[in-house]
Amino acid sequence: MTPPSASPPEQPSGIPERAVVLLVVGLVLLYALWTLRTPSPSSGVPDAVATAATGALSPERIPLVTGDEPIADIFTKAGCVVCHSIPGIPGANGQVGPPLLLGTTGQQRLQDPEYRGQAKTVHEYVVESVVEPRRFIVQGYPAETMPTWYGSKLSALALERIAAYLERQTEVR
Template sequence: MAGRALDERAWTLLIAGIILLGVTYSLLGPVPSPQPPVPVSSVPRLDPAMIPLVTGEEPIDVLFIKSGCPVCHAIPGIQGADGRVGPKLVLGTTGPQRLADPRYRGRARTVRGYIVESVLEPGAYVVSGYPDRTMPGWYGQKLSAEAMGRMAAYLEALAEDS
């Protein structure tokens, strides 16, 4: 009889101990960090560390996709490229319009040059109706000259109705 009473006390103590441990642990445990505030604008920001170097030997769609352009641009012929942050890339149509715009202060004289300038120096001319300082400014460090040349040739051949 005495043995059983002792047994019960031991169990009670053990359970109390476990509960106490649990409570202590939950008090000491990591305080959940507050949720970050919802961003005011939902403009995507690309982390340059997440964009690999593009050599220029990749197939053309891989070139664009690896560089992250489809996140912000619609590019006819490139699967999944339907971004809306920047203009649709149909430079065969829009390129000559940009160069003829009296607001254009860049140095390009050809559509090809305008495309390269737009990618390497996005602030040189900001397409009206679209946000400045949104297109990343670090593509010059990520794209080889060959990659840039192939992308520009592709974009130059795209017209509005393509």
């Protein structure tokens, strides 16, 4: 019953056309895969601030601090100001470590159940924090960041003056 079709049979040219489309799609996919392969620049970058701060503070670049300097120079020469804010010390507005307000925070540290150091007074706690910073890590701040070599850069007098100053600080300027 079907009348003989008047239209000519499908041209074989339809197949190569599809092949071209497939080829283009394939190339686009390959290109997309290639772009995904190249590592994204932001991957694996550690805490940039901490790295920059510690990198600038290799022990060779820190002079010996005798303790005869004005108090602000002690903190600046030693590089404390890079990482800490310290009331009354110009330029001491570092954000890597906690603000040094030991007049307020010192007792809290000594009473912290996590505290494993030897200090009995806030003064001793400051000295210990500078000479043996790994003894106690203040919560919320990065470990392994405060330099461990201050014992060889700060004289006993410098350490005493640092502790005497910091144990009295109770608020940010």
